[in-house]
Amino acid sequence: MLPGNVTVGEEEEEYAEDCPELVPIEAKTTEAEEKPGLGVKIPVTIITGYLGAGKTTLLNYILTEQHCKRIAVILNEFGEGSAVEKSLAVSQGGELYEEWLELGNGCLCCSVKDSGLRAIENLMQKKGKFDYILLETTGLADPGAVASMFWVDADLGSEIYLDGIITVVDSKYGLKLLDAAHLTEEKPDGLINEASRQVALADMILINKTDLISEEELNKLRTTIRSINGLGNILETQRSRVDLSNVLDLHAFDGLSGISLQKKLQHVSAVPHLDQSILTVTFEVPGNAKEESLNVFIQNLLWEKNVRNKEERCMEVIRLKGLVSLKDKPQQVILQGVHELYDLEETPLSWKENSERTNRLVLIGRNLDKDILRQLFITTVLETEEPWTSADPICP
Ligand SMILES: Nc1nc2c(ncn2[C@@H]2O[C@H](COP(=O)(O)OP(=O)(O)OP(=O)(O)O)[C@@H](O)[C@H]2O)c(=O)[nH]1
Numbered sequence: 001m002l003p004g005n006v007t008v009g010e011e012e013e014e015y016a017e018d019c020p021e022l023v024p025i026e027a028k029t030t031e032a033e034e035k036p037g038l039g040v041k042i043p044v045t046i047i048t049g050y051l052g053a054g055k056t057t058l059l060n061y062i063l064t065e066q067h068c069k070r071i072a073v074i075l076n077e078f079g080e081g082s083a084v085e086k087s088l089a090v091s092q093g094g095e096l097y098e099e100w101l102e103l104g105n106g107c108l109c110c111s112v113k114d115s116g117l118r119a120i121e122n123l124m125q126k127k128g129k130f131d132y133i134l135l136e137t138t139g140l141a142d143p144g145a146v147a148s149m150f151w152v153d154a155d156l157g158s159e160i161y162l163d164g165i166i167t168v169v170d171s172k173y174g175l176k177l178l179d180a181a182h183l184t185e186e187k188p189d190g191l192i193n194e195a196s197r198q199v200a201l202a203d204m205i206l207i208n209k210t211d212l213i214s215e216e217e218l219n220k221l222r223t224t225i226r227s228i229n230g231l232g233n234i235l236e237t238q239r240s241r242v243d244l245s246n247v248l249d250l251h252a253f254d255g256l257s258g259i260s261l262q263k264k265l266q267h268v269s270a271v272p273h274l275d276q277s278i279l280t281v282t283f284e285v286p287g288n289a290k291e292e293s294l295n296v297f298i299q300n301l302l303w304e305k306n307v308r309n310k311e312e313r314c315m316e317v318i319r320l321k322g323l324v325s326l327k328d329k330p331q332q333v334i335l336q337g338v339h340e341l342y343d344l345e346e347t348p349l350s351w352k353e354n355s356e357r358t359n360r361l362v363l364i365g366r367n368l369d370k371d372i373l374r375q376l377f378i379t380t381v382l383e384t385e386e387p388w389t390s391a392d393p394i395c396p
């Protein structure tokens with residue numbers, strides 16, 4: 001069964017019942033190879049977060065928890081020193097780097113030194129030996145770039161799918177880092193502080209190391225994070241300990257998340273923001289979108305970056321999610337964007353007859369102006385409205 005066919009909670013319960021405590025890896029492999037559903041796509045969860053936030057701690061925690069998944073791990077890293085340190089951290093027994101090793105709970109670990117695509121391609125040659133991939137990025141990585149790989153590479157896209165992006169925030173330094181990002185506004189457009197970018201892209205944000213800060217500091221950090229990303233879930237953790245259903249099988253990027261996404265989009269908190277830092281805006285407009293015009297709208301935002309706010313600054317979208325109603329399509333369509341890549345995918349959900357069709361968008365980024373975006377959507381994307389006029393706020 002596809003993991004997405006049941007809710008995570010149910011799935012956990014199901015597993016808890018029929019999962020033996022120790023499964024020899026050989027037996028499991030044979031079983032998997034015989035399964036007709038081997039063509040099933042493997043989920044990938046990206047674990048990101050600034051240097052030292054607790055990513056590897058989270059990895060180790062997931063690997064040692066009972067979850068009945070065979071998990072492969074990729075460490076997407078560069079520096080030599082930390083590579084050794086991390087392979088030790090993951091293997092916990094000091095086994096050879098790039099070796100496969102099995103843990104008691106059936107996890108398969110493979111630490112891969114190559115960054116990017118090659119690591120995953122190599123890993124996929126071992127297909128059938130694992131059913132989940134965890135990918136830890138370096139603390140300085142832009143998770144958007146990593147996430148994008150899965151969309152660009154068509155071959156890979158047929159074998160794996162991006163399940164979600166988890167961002168671990170270091171409580172102690174998080175506030176400093178994120179505030180610093182607010183203060184460095186004079187950076188040229190596009191150079192957004194990596195720490196806030198990692199928060200902006202997250203489907204789940206773990207505020208980790210809460211043992212190191214006061215309640216007051218924690219509240220402040222939570223507010224800051226919420227103001228950057230109004231869509232992702234936030235949890236507070238120590239030693240990155242978190243119920244696995246909160247980090248695995250999120251289906252944050254695919255059609256299966258249609259139902260929960262719809263609910264979620266209704267509850268996005270758009271905290272008012274006075275400065276120019278990253279923020280979340282959301283709007284909803286009833287009607288049907290013309291697919292071609294919707295593409296132009298998105299491309300202007302993500303590719304051309306030529307949509308301006310009231311201060312004449314160009315808007316920069318880092319993350320985009322939405323549920324839209326496309327003209328002539330009975331199904332609800334989900335819109336996903338990370339950086340310059342985006343995707344429109346039909347969900348299994350149909351619009352109910354006689355009920356209003358609507359379009360709900362959430363954008364996370366910089367210089368975003370909700371009213372302008374909404375108006376632009378109404379005038380350029382909806383089927384009933386007048387065509388675009390030259391007075392629209394497009395940068396030269
Ligand atoms: N006090 C405290 N320390 C923690 C907690 N979680 C992790 N640490 C420690 O923080 C340090 C960094 O944790 P890692 O998991 O290696 O962090 P990382 O994000 O993987 O680090 P890099 O890969 O180097 O960027 C380790 O010494 C952990 O033991 C926590 O909740 N509280």
Ligand SMILES: [Zn+2]
Binds near residue numbers: 055086136
């Ligand atoms: Zn690490």
